[in-house]
Amino acid sequence: MTDSMTTRPPGRPRSERAEKAIVDATLELLAEETGVAGVSIEAVATRAGVGKTTIYRRWPNKEALIVGALATAxxxxxxxxxxxxxxxxxxxxxxxxxxxxxxxxxxxxxxxxxxxxxxxxxxxxxxxxxxxxxxxxxxxxxxxxxxxxxxxxxxxxxxxxxxxxxxxxxxxxxxxxxxxxxxxxxxxxxxxxx
The missing domain is CATH 1.10.357.10 (Tetracycline Repressor, domain 2)
Known part of the structure; x- marks a missing residue:
């Protein structure tokens, strides 16, 4: 019998390194001259070196991503x-x-x-x-x-x-x-x- 406290949810475990790269990329883009307009899921994925699906697994949209990144910072x-x-x-x-x-x-x-x-x-x-x-x-x-x-x-x-x-x-x-x-x-x- 498996203890429910040690069982992880199905799917690939989240990578803390990927999450940090996504947050950092979002903050960098937001801090640039174009600001909010310059932040897109595609731009963040490219800068962070991750796939868009990696971002969407954590944040459902651009607004949630920006708020999440700012909360982390x-x-x-x-x-x-x-x-x-x-x-x-x-x-x-x-x-x-x-x-x-x-x-x-x-x-x-x-x-x-x-x-x-x-x-x-x-x-x-x-x-x-x-x-x-x-x-x-x-x-x-x-x-x-x-x-x-x-x-x-x-x-x-x-x-x-x-x-x-x-x-x-x-x-x-x-x-x-x-x-x-x-x-x-x-x-x-x-x-x-x-």
Whole structure:
């Protein structure tokens, strides 16, 4: 009798190397001047050195592929650990700063610039990538409110806009100073702490 935990699904096992090549190719194409318009299953397959069926086994269409690649490239926002509001917000700020490095910054600006032409793609990106990250940030703020460190009347969405905006405003190619996350959080706390 075979243990169901050790039985793999039928078919060829997924290649992590192929998946990485597909994600990398998608991000490279998205970061280029043509942006979303330059990403096609054919172009990704060619650049990644895989067949189109390898891509379609993982992602049903171009939009899912782009959102999946962007989700992979984003630095995860850690859940709040509850040591203090400042520590939780610093973890968020460091994740936001890390998200600016690599191809994601250019890719995001490409996607943002194409939002009007590809509204379904941008809506899916917001739903699948941005909103779960924002919810982790809201959780950190709620925890700070519950602990009595942050103002009880805090507008979570406005606070998030201020925090996120601090990392989106500098030019995407500009390197942030190492202490930038701490400076942002400390400035923000001066306005939202009790």
């Amino acid at each position: 984003k630095a995860p926002v850690p859940p709040p650990v509850g040591a203090s509001a400042r520590e939780d917000l610093l973890m968020v700020a460091r994740a936001l700063a890390a998200g600016r490095r690599g191809p994601h910054g250019r890719c995001f600006h490409s996607l943002l610039g194409s939002a009007e032409k590809y509204p379904e793609l941008f809506a899916r990106y917001r739903q699948d990538v941005i909103e779960p990250r924002r919810e982790m940030m809201r959780a950190a703020l709620r925890l700070g409110i519950e602990r009595g460190e942050l103002r009880p009347d805090l507008d979570l969405d406005v606070t998030l806009a201020m925090l996120i905006g601090a990392f989106g405003m500098p030019a995407s190619q500009e390197a942030l100073p190492p202490d930038y996350p701490e400076r942002v959080v400390d400035a923000l706390l001066r306005g939202i702490a009790l």
